Amino acid sequence: MRARFRILRATTIALASLLIVGALPGHAQDGAGQGDGTLQPGEMIPAGQIPFYHDWAQSPHAKADARAFTNWYEEGEIPEDCARCHSTPGFVDYIGADGSTAGVVDRKAPTGTLITCAACHSETARAITAVTFPSGLRVEGLGSEARCMTCHQGRSSTFDVDDATIGIGDDTVGPELEFINIHYRAAGATLMGTLAGGGYEYASKSYTSQRRHPAPFNTCISCHELHTVAPKVTPCAACHEGVSGRESLALIRKSKADHDGDGDVTEGIAAEIEHLHQRLLAAIQAYGRDIAGTPIVYDAHAYPYFFIDLNGNGTAEEDEAKVPNKYASWTPRLLRAAYNYQFAAKDPGAYAHNAPYVLQLLHDSLTDLPGTDLGGASRP
Ligand code: HEC
Ligand code: HEC
Ligand code: HEC
Ligand code: HEC
Ligand code: HEC
Numbered sequence: 001m002r003a004r005f006r007i008l009r010a011t012t013i014a015l016a017s018l019l020i021v022g023a024l025p026g027h028a029q030d031g032a033g034q035g036d037g038t039l040q041p042g043e044m045i046p047a048g049q050i051p052f053y054h055d056w057a058q059s060p061h062a063k064a065d066a067r068a069f070t071n072w073y074e075e076g077e078i079p080e081d082c083a084r085c086h087s088t089p090g091f092v093d094y095i096g097a098d099g100s101t102a103g104v105v106d107r108k109a110p111t112g113t114l115i116t117c118a119a120c121h122s123e124t125a126r127a128i129t130a131v132t133f134p135s136g137l138r139v140e141g142l143g144s145e146a147r148c149m150t151c152h153q154g155r156s157s158t159f160d161v162d163d164a165t166i167g168i169g170d171d172t173v174g175p176e177l178e179f180i181n182i183h184y185r186a187a188g189a190t191l192m193g194t195l196a197g198g199g200y201e202y203a204s205k206s207y208t209s210q211r212r213h214p215a216p217f218n219t220c221i222s223c224h225e226l227h228t229v230a231p232k233v234t235p236c237a238a239c240h241e242g243v244s245g246r247e248s249l250a251l252i253r254k255s256k257a258d259h260d261g262d263g264d265v266t267e268g269i270a271a272e273i274e275h276l277h278q279r280l281l282a283a284i285q286a287y288g289r290d291i292a293g294t295p296i297v298y299d300a301h302a303y304p305y306f307f308i309d310l311n312g313n314g315t316a317e318e319d320e321a322k323v324p325n326k327y328a329s330w331t332p333r334l335l336r337a338a339y340n341y342q343f344a345a346k347d348p349g350a351y352a353h354n355a356p357y358v359l360q361l362l363h364d365s366l367t368d369l370p371g372t373d374l375g376g377a378s379r380p
Contacts, residue, residue: 050117055227061115068184072111083109085151086120095150097124103132120147135159135197145220152220154186154343158196160338165332167307171291177330180302183345187220190347193357200339202364208356208380214239223352231349242284259359262378265336270351276362277344283369284337285314291370294329297321300345306338337365356380 047053054060057099063069068086072078072115077262084088087109089098096102102124119125123306130140131149135157142149160180168174182189182198189198194207216222217235224231230246237243242251250270250313260275283299288296288309295309302321308328310320340361345348363379366372 002247037351039056055225056117059230061229062092063110063233066116069112069114076111077108078111079108080105084163087111088113088116091119092122093113095122095124095128097122117149128176133157133192133196133198134369137195139195141190144217148220149188149191150184153188153196154198154200155183156180156339158199158201159197161200161336165335168332170333171331173292173329173331175328177332177335179306179327179330179342180335180339181304182346184337184346185348186343187347187349187353188351190343190350190357191218191220193354199343199357199361200336201361202368204335205360207360208354211353212356230380231352255355255380257378257380258376259363259374259378259380268351269355273344273351273355273358273362276366277341279372280337280341280344280366283366284334284341284374286311286371287334287337288327288329288367292329292331292334294327296327296329296334298341298378305342333368336376337369340365 024141034136039049047057060066060068061245071086072082078090078272080088080090082093085091088104090109092098093100093107093109095104096105101108123148124144126144128146128150130138131142131146131153133153134155136159137157138147139339164177164180165174168177186198186242189196191210192198192203195209199207202262210218222232233243233246233249235250235251242248253266253269254271255269256265258273259269260279262275284298285296288294289293289312295312295314297307297314297316297320297323298305299310299316301306302316303323304326306327307320307322307325308327309316311317344358344362347353347358359380363374363377366374
């Protein structure tokens with residue numbers, strides 16, 4: 001494994017330097033600089049001199065040992081379905097920067113390519129101003145953040161849940177039904193709200209679109225550093241009291257309403273979300289036991305997340321959180337609630353990306369499950 005990473009790193013650097021020359025702002029592109037120290041296409045430059053190399057190298061996009069990259073090492077290649085977001089050649093293929101059709105991945109990608117400069121920096125990548133979400137909904141008029149959202153958009157939508165459950169009574173166990181998973185870090189779907197339809201949106205309710213946050217802090221790259229992609233903190237303090245470090249971001253609060261019904265309207269908006277999220281899991285568990293007829297447990301780290309609670313103690317033990325023990329008594333109502341539970345769980349930045357949207361989804365799932373009393377909790 002070690003040796004593989006070393007080779008990988010060397011390849012990455014070479015790739016970065018090849019790409020940089022000519023493709024990035026500030027570099028001679030007409031060959032005029034020959035012999036005067038200006039780099040020529042194909043010429044290698046040391047990693048240390050590549051602008052932003054250091055930032056990128058410490059970012060999650062360069063983290064060679066992350067599961068998001070190592071997952072396919074055994075297979076040796078990344079399938080078309082996954083390559084767009086888990087490799088550089090897959091992304092280049094998807095956006096059509098390699099001359100292939102845009103919007104599809106035509107071939108499997110090699111493992112170990114990470115998400116390098118070449119993914120985000122090409123004429124094609126720079127020209128992207130629209131993103132199509134898994135719902136089929138398309139958001140136009142975007143800037144550089146369109147690149148981020150091409151990957152951070154999730155893999156499912158309201159429509160997938162509706163398609164799967166069509167014709168089945170709300171509280172009828174559908175033996176064919178399986179859990180539908182938004183996938184990880186779908187920040188773009190949260191940010192765009194109903195414009196992307198990434199959460200499960202109940203037919204009788206209406207949902208918020210792109211959050212109302214004042215500009216410019218409403219795009220990926222105004223709130224996140226360009227290349228480390230760490231959330232920014234300092235500029236937030238201008239409008240949000242008490243912001244001093246990354247941990248303090250979760251304490252941010254503007255809304256005056258009590259969304260979780262606990263009477264505390266000064267806790268961070270992140271806590272309002274967290275409390276509703278916990279209540280939703282409890283309601284899902286009560287429903288599984290009392291209505292679907294099989295107790296259910298959740299494990300955030302084990303695929304496919306929802307399992308049969310064999311001993312009925314409400315927590316997922318090691319022998320329960322296994323694929324053969326996956327939950328199999330889904331009713332449409334339960335599936336919708338579980339979908340939204342996971343939507344909130346897999347975007348830890350949801351409170352900043354679009355708190356009102358996530359609060360709406362959690363409220364509606366709770367309200368839809370029988371026997372929930374939300375008391376004075378207010379839906380944004
Ligand atoms: C639309 C983009 C997209 C597609 C397509 C996609 N993923 Fe992902 N996936 C992501 C993102 C973004 C993450 C980031 C997770 C993070 O930051 O922790 C991720 C994370 C993962 C992880 C790591 C989870 C962890 O625990 O850290 C695995 C495994 C994974 N994806 C598997 C797959 C598989 C298998 C496929 C194809 C069937 C696939 N992905 C397709 C975007 C995608
Ligand atoms: C995940 C996407 C992504 C990756 C990976 C990435 N960049 Fe960028 N980079 C951007 C975006 C977005 C911008 C904003 C300007 C634009 O639209 O191109 C940018 C801007 C730049 C700029 C111009 C800076 C400025 O202030 O306008 C340079 C130079 C640059 N990147 C170099 C690199 C290098 C070198 C690498 C690899 C080591 C790299 N980038 C990797 C997304 C990325
Ligand atoms: C080609 C697909 C792709 C693009 C484009 C992309 N990302 Fe990512 N991003 C990923 C994957 C895959 C991961 C998970 C990597 C890992 O686990 O280390 C990730 C991880 C992250 C993380 C860390 C999440 C965590 O779990 O810690 C942040 C933050 C992030 N990306 C922000 C951005 C921003 C901002 C942009 C645009 C400038 C962007 N990404 C563009 C695929 C992409
Ligand atoms: C209003 C500012 C804001 C905007 C806009 C924004 N983010 Fe975030 N993002 C944050 C904050 C704050 C966090 C949470 C940081 C924390 O609590 O540690 C976060 C978290 C994340 C995470 C999870 C990081 C982790 O460590 O698990 C990812 C991935 C991410 N954002 C990507 C994006 C992408 C992609 C976009 C654009 C679609 C975007 N963000 C737009 C502020 C923002
Ligand atoms: C120019 C002032 C300003 C700056 C700078 C700013 N915000 Fe905000 N923020 C606001 C306002 C105003 C709201 C309320 C928006 C609304 O009506 O929902 C808000 C709302 C929020 C919320 C939701 C709070 C709630 O109660 O719903 C979060 C989280 C947030 N901002 C995070 C950030 C982060 C992270 C940054 C820095 C990257 C940032 N903000 C920078 C003005 C600002």
